[in-house]
Amino acid sequence: MAKHICCTGGAGYIGSHTVVKLLESGYKVSIMDNLINASEKVLPRLKELTGKEANVCAHKKCFAAVDKLFAEQKFDGIIHFAGLKVGT
Numbered sequence: 799m800a801k802h803i804c805c806t807g808g809a810g811y812i813g814s815h816t817v818v819k820l821l822e823s824g825y826k827v828s829i830m831d832n833l834i835n836a837s838e839k840v841l842p843r844l845k846e847l848t849g850k851e852a853n854v855c856a857h858k859k860c861f862a863a864v865d866k867l868f869a870e871q872k873f874d875g876i877i878h879f880a881g882l883k884v885g886t
Protein backbone atom coordinates (compact mmCIF):
# COMPACT_ATOMS: atom_id res chain seq x y z
CA MET A 799 0.00 0.00 0.00
CA ALA A 800 1.24 3.52 -0.81
CA LYS A 801 2.79 5.43 2.05
CA HIS A 802 0.75 8.46 3.09
CA ILE A 803 2.58 11.77 3.52
CA CYS A 804 1.09 14.94 4.97
CA CYS A 805 2.65 18.05 3.44
CA THR A 806 1.96 21.23 5.37
CA GLY A 807 2.35 24.31 3.21
CA GLY A 808 1.78 22.05 0.22
CA ALA A 809 0.20 24.82 -1.83
CA GLY A 810 3.29 27.04 -1.45
CA TYR A 811 6.35 27.23 -3.62
CA ILE A 812 8.58 24.51 -2.19
CA GLY A 813 5.63 22.50 -0.85
CA SER A 814 3.80 22.29 -4.18
CA HIS A 815 6.95 21.13 -6.00
CA THR A 816 7.45 18.51 -3.31
CA VAL A 817 3.83 17.37 -3.65
CA VAL A 818 4.33 16.91 -7.40
CA LYS A 819 7.40 14.74 -6.78
CA LEU A 820 5.63 12.72 -4.08
CA LEU A 821 2.58 12.06 -6.29
CA GLU A 822 4.81 11.14 -9.24
CA SER A 823 6.72 8.76 -6.97
CA GLY A 824 3.54 6.93 -5.96
CA TYR A 825 2.92 8.36 -2.51
CA LYS A 826 -0.54 9.16 -1.23
CA VAL A 827 -0.45 12.86 -0.29
CA SER A 828 -2.50 15.10 1.95
CA ILE A 829 -1.92 18.83 1.72
CA MET A 830 -2.61 21.03 4.70
CA ASP A 831 -2.33 24.73 3.89
CA ASN A 832 -4.21 27.77 5.19
CA LEU A 833 -3.60 29.62 1.89
CA ILE A 834 -2.17 32.62 3.71
CA ASN A 835 0.57 32.84 1.08
CA ALA A 836 -0.69 30.61 -1.73
CA SER A 837 -3.41 30.57 -4.33
CA GLU A 838 -6.17 27.98 -4.48
CA LYS A 839 -5.38 27.82 -8.22
CA VAL A 840 -2.29 25.77 -7.38
CA LEU A 841 -4.38 22.84 -6.18
CA PRO A 842 -6.04 21.74 -9.46
CA ARG A 843 -2.70 22.31 -11.26
CA LEU A 844 -1.14 19.57 -9.11
CA LYS A 845 -3.61 17.07 -10.56
CA GLU A 846 -3.11 18.43 -14.09
CA LEU A 847 0.66 18.01 -13.77
CA THR A 848 0.68 14.56 -12.22
CA GLY A 849 -2.64 12.98 -13.19
CA LYS A 850 -3.02 12.11 -9.52
CA GLU A 851 -5.13 13.64 -6.81
CA ALA A 852 -3.92 14.83 -3.43
CA ASN A 853 -6.26 14.99 -0.46
CA VAL A 854 -6.55 18.72 0.28
CA CYS A 855 -7.21 20.43 3.59
CA ALA A 856 -7.04 24.13 2.70
CA HIS A 857 -8.18 25.05 6.14
CA LYS A 858 -8.08 28.88 6.11
CA LYS A 859 -7.47 29.01 9.85
CA CYS A 860 -10.27 26.53 10.57
CA PHE A 861 -8.74 24.38 13.26
CA ALA A 862 -11.72 22.00 13.20
CA ALA A 863 -10.72 21.04 9.65
CA VAL A 864 -7.19 20.26 10.86
CA ASP A 865 -8.57 18.14 13.72
CA LYS A 866 -10.81 16.31 11.23
CA LEU A 867 -7.88 15.58 8.91
CA PHE A 868 -5.82 14.07 11.72
CA ALA A 869 -8.81 12.14 13.12
CA GLU A 870 -9.66 10.60 9.76
CA GLN A 871 -6.24 10.00 8.21
CA LYS A 872 -3.21 8.00 9.24
CA PHE A 873 0.16 9.31 8.05
CA ASP A 874 3.47 7.58 7.54
CA GLY A 875 5.25 10.92 7.58
CA ILE A 876 4.78 14.67 7.74
CA ILE A 877 6.84 17.21 5.80
CA HIS A 878 6.47 20.66 7.26
CA PHE A 879 6.74 23.61 4.85
CA ALA A 880 4.04 25.84 6.34
CA GLY A 881 5.84 28.94 7.52
CA LEU A 882 6.15 32.61 6.87
CA LYS A 883 9.33 34.54 6.23
CA VAL A 884 10.04 37.54 8.39
CA GLY A 885 11.28 40.56 6.48
CA THR A 886 14.65 41.97 7.43
Ligand SMILES: O=c1ccn([C@@H]2O[C@H](COP(=O)(O)OP(=O)(O)O[C@H]3O[C@H](CO)[C@H](O)[C@H](O)[C@H]3O)[C@@H](O)[C@H]2O)c(=O)[nH]1
Pocket residue numbers: 806807808809810811812813830831832833834835836879880881882
Ligand atom coordinates in the same frame (compact mmCIF):
# COMPACT_ATOMS: atom_id res chain seq x y z
O1 LIG B 1 0.82 29.24 9.31
C1 LIG B 1 1.00 29.00 8.10
C2 LIG B 1 1.95 29.69 7.32
C3 LIG B 1 2.07 29.39 5.98
N1 LIG B 1 1.30 28.43 5.40
C4 LIG B 1 1.46 28.07 4.00
O2 LIG B 1 2.78 27.59 3.84
C5 LIG B 1 3.18 27.78 2.50
C6 LIG B 1 4.59 28.31 2.49
O3 LIG B 1 5.00 28.46 1.16
P1 LIG B 1 5.69 29.80 0.60
O4 LIG B 1 5.58 29.78 -0.88
O5 LIG B 1 5.18 30.97 1.33
O6 LIG B 1 7.20 29.62 1.07
P2 LIG B 1 8.34 28.74 0.44
O7 LIG B 1 9.40 28.66 1.49
O8 LIG B 1 7.84 27.47 -0.16
O9 LIG B 1 8.84 29.62 -0.79
C7 LIG B 1 9.40 30.90 -0.54
O10 LIG B 1 10.81 30.81 -0.50
C8 LIG B 1 11.39 30.35 -1.72
C9 LIG B 1 12.90 30.24 -1.52
O11 LIG B 1 13.19 29.56 -0.35
C10 LIG B 1 11.07 31.32 -2.85
O12 LIG B 1 11.63 32.60 -2.58
C11 LIG B 1 9.54 31.43 -2.98
O13 LIG B 1 9.21 32.38 -3.99
C12 LIG B 1 8.93 31.86 -1.66
O14 LIG B 1 7.50 31.84 -1.77
C13 LIG B 1 2.16 28.72 1.84
O15 LIG B 1 1.38 28.00 0.93
C14 LIG B 1 1.32 29.21 3.02
O16 LIG B 1 -0.03 29.47 2.64
C15 LIG B 1 0.36 27.73 6.17
O17 LIG B 1 -0.34 26.86 5.67
N2 LIG B 1 0.24 28.05 7.49
